Amino acid sequence: MLKCNDVASRASGLLDGELGTRSTLRLWLHLAICKGCRRFIRQMNVTNELVRQSGRAETPTSIEGEEARMDEILSQANGGGDQFGKP
């Protein structure tokens, strides 16, 4: 029978679907009888969602000076006067 620390160390594998069938079953067996670990798995799920959302929250639609930076990138990419993307 797995212990709580075994469950904790396999939690990411479970959430990412990277555990084999046997490991997944052993983990579910533990979860069936352990309230703490059920809460923990839920916490890890919530944490993942928060991490995803925090990544989105930090991508602003506009920042001062970005227009100039984009122009500079385009002009460097167009180096010899050719349109970017063209060989």
Add this chain to the structure above:
Amino acid sequence: MVKSLVAGDKGAFEKLYRQHNQGMIRFATVILRNRSTAEEVTQDTWVAVLRNIGQFEGRSSLAGWIFAILANKARTRASREGRSLSFEEDDDGGLAAAFDGMGRWKNMPELWDEITPERLANDRLILEHVSRAIEELPPAQRAVLILRGQYGFGSAEVARMLEISEGNVRVLLHRARFALRTGLDKLMRK
């Protein structure tokens, strides 16, 4: 998107830039440990992306291709400047300390019933807490968390980008998530 870029569509570039530039700088800052160098390398990456977009074969996502170029440039620059990031760290994210000698929880995890998926999107305070906590993670964990947790690239793709093993990616990702959830659990107990 790719066809528009190949055709030299500036609007398509602007859309792509606005979508990824901040995340790219954030990731490069972790690798280079210097924001202005990271901005420089990110700009170089965009130039390389535009020049080489015709060679993009669609074997990965466009974002994955861009981040692979960025990771390569950032690692090369970091190594040239003698400050390569070590991925062999021993910070376990507090995993061992959370359990007693019998492998049981020292503190029963909280229910967190006040955080529901519906509330998440509107809860600025919690998101700000998470953003700050991510900034405080050890750099190797942060690099993996940005690529796997925020951008959703696969373990194999991230392993190639960082030139580490897939197993190492999994361990670092798990430690990062565990550390973040422990911080949130403490917040919920207050």
